Structure formats: structure tokens, C-alpha cells
Amino acid sequence: xxxxxxxxxxxxxxxxxxxxxxxxxxxxxxxxxxxxxxxxxxxxxxxxxxxxxxxxxxxxxxxxxxxxxxxxxxxxxxxxxxxxxxxxxxxxxxxxxxxxxxxxxxxxxxxxxxxxxxxxxxxxxxxxxxxxxxxxxxxxxxxxxxxxxxxxxxxxxxxxxxxxxxxxxxxxxxxxxxxxxxxxxxxxxxxxxxxxxxxxxxxxxxxxxxxxxxxxxxxxxxxxxxxxxxxxxxxxxxxxxxxxxxxx
Amino acid sequence: xxxxxxxxxxxxxxxxxxxxxxxxxxxxxxxxxxxxxxxxxxxxxxxxxxxxxxxxxxxxxxxxxxxxxxxxxxxxxxxxxxxxxxxxxxxxxxxxxxxxxxxxxxxxxxxxxxxxxxxxxxxxxxxxxxxxxxxxxxxxxxxxxxxxxxxxxxxxxxxxxxxxxxxxxxxxxxxxxxxxxxxxxxxxxxxxxxxxxxxxxxxxxxxxxxxxxxxxxxxxxxxxxxxxxxxxxxxxxxxxxxxxxxxx
Numbered sequence: 001x002x003x004x005x006x007x008x009x010x011x012x013x014x015x016x017x018x019x020x021x022x023x024x025x026x027x028x029x030x031x032x033x034x035x036x037x038x039x040x041x042x043x044x045x046x047x048x049x050x051x052x053x054x055x056x057x058x059x060x061x062x063x064x065x066x067x068x069x070x071x072x073x074x075x076x077x078x079x080x081x082x083x084x085x086x087x088x089x090x091x092x093x094x095x096x097x098x099x100x101x102x103x104x105x106x107x108x109x110x111x112x113x114x115x116x117x118x119x120x121x122x123x124x125x126x127x128x129x130x131x132x133x134x135x136x137x138x139x140x141x142x143x144x145x146x147x148x149x150x151x152x153x154x155x156x157x158x159x160x161x162x163x164x165x166x167x168x169x170x171x172x173x174x175x176x177x178x179x180x181x182x183x184x185x186x187x188x189x190x191x192x193x194x195x196x197x198x199x200x201x202x203x204x205x206x207x208x209x210x211x212x213x214x215x216x217x218x219x220x221x222x223x224x225x226x227x228x229x230x231x232x233x234x235x236x237x238x239x240x241x242x243x244x245x246x247x248x
Numbered sequence: 249x250x251x252x253x254x255x256x257x258x259x260x261x262x263x264x265x266x267x268x269x270x271x272x273x274x275x276x277x278x279x280x281x282x283x284x285x286x287x288x289x290x291x292x293x294x295x296x297x298x299x300x301x302x303x304x305x306x307x308x309x310x311x312x313x314x315x316x317x318x319x320x321x322x323x324x325x326x327x328x329x330x331x332x333x334x335x336x337x338x339x340x341x342x343x344x345x346x347x348x349x350x351x352x353x354x355x356x357x358x359x360x361x362x363x364x365x366x367x368x369x370x371x372x373x374x375x376x377x378x379x380x381x382x383x384x385x386x387x388x389x390x391x392x393x394x395x396x397x398x399x400x401x402x403x404x405x406x407x408x409x410x411x412x413x414x415x416x417x418x419x420x421x422x423x424x425x426x427x428x429x430x431x432x433x434x435x436x437x438x439x440x441x442x443x444x445x446x447x448x449x450x451x452x453x454x455x456x457x458x459x460x461x462x463x464x465x466x467x468x469x470x471x472x473x474x475x476x477x478x479x480x481x482x483x484x485x486x487x488x489x490x491x492x493x494x495x496x
Contacts, residue, residue: 017288017298018281018427022418022460029416033266040265050265051324075420076299166435167442168277170270172323179266187414191460194415212270212439 007140008084009042010100015073023194025072026079028202029183032065035097035110036178038083042095048135057119058130061206062112062178063092064149068201069099069108078102084140091115091124093135096144109146149203152242154231159217161188165210175209176216176240185230185243188218197226197247205242216240255388256332257290258348263321271442273320274327276450277431280313283345283358284426286331290343296383305367306378309454310360310426311340312397316449317347317356326350332388339363339372341383344392357394397451400490402479407465409436413458423457424464424488433478433491436466445474445495453490464488 011034019030043049043060053059073079079101086094097110115124127135163184171177182204210216214234221229226247232240259282267278291297291308301307321327327349334342345358363372375383411432419425430452458464462482469477474495480488 016281016285018284018419018425020420021415022420022422024420027416033264036266037264167269167437167439168275168431168435170439171266172268172270172272174270177266183416187416189415191415191418 007138008082008142009038009045010080010082011038011041012078012080013073015075015077015079017075020075021194022191023198024075025198026074027183028067028186028199029179031067031073031099032182033179034081035065035067035083035112036062038081038097039095039112039114042083046138047131053116054119058116058125059119061115061117063115064113064203064205065110065178066112066146066149066201066203067108067110068146069199071101071107072198073099073101073107079107080104082142084142085135085138086111086140086142086144088127088136088139090126090128093127096142098142098144109144111144111146111148113149146201149205150244152203152205152229152231152244154219154221154229154242156219156221156231158219159233160220161218162215163218164215165212167212170212174211176211176214178204178206181206181232181241181243184216185218185232185245188220188230189228189245193247199245200248201244201246203244207239207241210234210240255386256330256390257286257293258328258330259286259289260326260328261321263323263325263327265323268323269442270439271446272323273446274322275431276315276434276447277427279315279321279347280430281427282329283313283315283331283360284310286329286345287343287360287362290331294386295379301364302367306364306373307367309363309365311363312361312451312453313358313426314360314394314397314449314451315356315358316394317447319349319355320446321347321349321355327355328352330390332390333383333386334359334388334390334392336375336384336387338374338376341375344390346390346392357392359392359394359396361397394449397453398492400451400453400477400479400492402467402469402477402490404467404469404479406467407481408468409466410463411466412463413460415460418460422459424459424462426452426454429454429480429489429491432464433466433480433493436468436478437476437493441495447493448496449492449494451492455487455489458482458488
């Protein structure tokens, strides 16, 4: 099921029938879920998992995610995800991923940026001070040949869609879950686009939490060259997250 | 990962963080997905899987699903699902499931009814004639102490919600996938209800397929005693599926 050395962890999956889109490709929501699970497995095997952190009154918060794929795992295909820590800064840590096809060859990569917050103050904590800086011992120089998450700016002033957060959107923390935003954003695009093209790169910047019953407004810029920028805002104007989607 | 004897198959899972609701309980959509996957594993290990059937120009169609739970697997909990064939009739087969907690004790059961159709004619085929009736050799008398799926009738004439099928709703067959209906139906109920109660029994009757861009209308009867009946119809009035939800 999983193999781990000291620094990297590799976890196996299969592309389940209800986890692929109409083209038979694993959806980015499902892939995102697997990536975040792998982050969890890898961290908890090393004493930095959410459960341990919660006991110490801290929790991990996902700040950014970028996924870039040359090819997608297809229905019933075995694939695996390898993950490692690239860097630890005072307030953020970079965790990378390789997505490997059934032959073990990379078909894509992902980058994520995490902060740790104190559950009482909700303020970020110093990662370098955590467990005496132990976490830096896991830094690994495995290559991740995709660009870092970029700055995303959306100019649109009229929403292209809205969605009121419902039961199935909400996670155990009472927030709209990180994966649901990916699904809602991908649902802004018509089937015709997915029929002819696929998402080559997908970026998310998580800015603020949203809650049950809140109305989310989706603003979209067409940046040309099959690139779109999306911003999700509350009715108050508060930004919840931003995304960049590149089709090829 | 899995253990199988000749007739039953048992498959292991863990309740992943993005697969639980705000109460930390595995969602019925995720559980339904696991049940259908187990059906697939069990059938394909015995030469009756979708892939084999497709090659022979047939496919399995889920007609009914009923899930009844005394308790739910909670976040990070290991659980397993055992499945077996209860009966094979000419046009339908009954497949049952037990949901086992991490100690291997049943916390719920499910029943499903399947037909097999010819991919060209879309008409049901005679299961008893399939592979020389070989499938009947897997019939198993394991107990499944929950009621069979019942007849569902909805009187409401005004929809309580609507949903236009989008990219993430559509499966590889080009239909709204069976699991999405479960999620959309559960989203008809307010968080307050899920805060105080949980779904004790959930039934689905799948009647017709729906497609990308189709508007689905949700009609709901309050049957009293925390029981609700839901019918999903197209704008033409065609019934897509019916559901019965009992909260406790």
C-alpha cells in the first residue's frame, strides 16, 4: 500500500469509477483529495500529523496548491503519489508531490504551501521552533519541475455563478472544504471545453474560510490562451479563494 | 487490503478527512461509492465485473440501493465492507452488504438490486442464462437484517430545489452519476437537522438517466416521524430517481 524512506513517502491508489470524469480521467477534486491525504499520511508518520498537532493545540492550514499534469490516471488505472517537504520557513512550509502512473513514471507534479496556526489564537506559529526544529530534518532535494504557485488577480466585477454552501460542502471544522472549491470552480466551465481540452495546470490560493449558508460568488477573467482566473467572494466582497486554470 | 472466500468479499477502508461531514461521520455519498466499488471488486474477482461484461456487450445497471446504519465510521476510523449475492432472478440480482467497524462488528447493512442490460439494445438480459447460470453458484445465505427497498411515492407538486447537471456530476457513461444524486438529495436538508439527528436509513430507486445541462427538480414529501420522500424529475416531468430518508 505505501512505501516510505526517511524523507519521501509513496502511496498507492486506483482510479475508481465514480472518481473519473466523462472522459474517464481522474477528476482534479479527487486528485486534490489524494494529495492532501498523502500530506497527512506523510506528516503523521513523522510526528507532524494533524492529530498530533491538534493535541498540541495547533493545526495545519493549506494556503496554496498547484497541480500540473501531462496526463491523467484513467479509470481503473493504478497510480501512486510521492510526497516530500521541500522547504521549511518560519511561517510556511513547501510540500511537493509527484504523480506516478502505473509504471512508476511521473505524469505530473504538485506543489503545496502550508502554515500552522494556534487553535486558540488562530494565529500562525513559528515552524522552525516546532519540536525543536525537528521538521527541518525532513527537507528533501527531490526535484519538482513545475512552477511555484503564482499571484492571481481577478478584475471581473460581475459574477458568472453563485453557490450557497450546503451540508455536503462542509467539513469537520465547519468550513467549506478545500476540495469542494476545486469542484465548484471546475463546474464553471462547459462540457464542450472538457471534451476538447484538459486542465494542464490548476492553482488554488486559499484566503479565507466560508461557512454553511453563505452565498459564494464566482468571478472569472478570461486571460487568453485558454487560461482563466477565478475569484470566489462572499456577498460582503470578502475574498475566499483564487484560482488559475490553464487548459490545453 | 481485502479478504475473500468463495462467496463473500471483504474490503478495507479508512474514513478520510474530506470524506466525513461536519459531525466527523463518513458521508452517505462516500459510503455509497465504497459499496458500489465493493460490488465491482467482488463481481470482477468472479468473472462478472463491468469490464468483462462490457467486452461481452453487457453492463450492470444499479436499480435500487438501501443503506441502514446504527452508527457511522468516524474520521480516521478503519472500517470494512463485506458483500455477497443474496439472490439471482431472471432480470434482477440482489446484492447485500455489511458495514463493519474497526472491531469487525456490523454497524450497518445495505441492500442493492441490479439488472444487466445489453449495450446495443439497452434492454435487460436474462441473468440466469449468463455464463451458463454460473452466477447462481455465488448465492450466499449470509443474513442481512434490514428491510428490502420499498415502493416510494411522492405527492409534492412544487419543487423545493433545482440543480442543472454540470461537469462534476457526469460519469464516464455521460450520465449524472449515481452517487451525485445522493449528495444532492442530502443537500435538501438543513444543517440544523444533521446537527441533531442522523440518517438511519436511506433508500434510492434509480428510474431514468439524466444528462449534462438538464435541469433536475427536487420534490419532497414530509411523511412525518422524521421520514422524507424525495423525487427527482426533469422539467419534462420524467422521473429520474426516488429516495426515502429516515432520520433518527
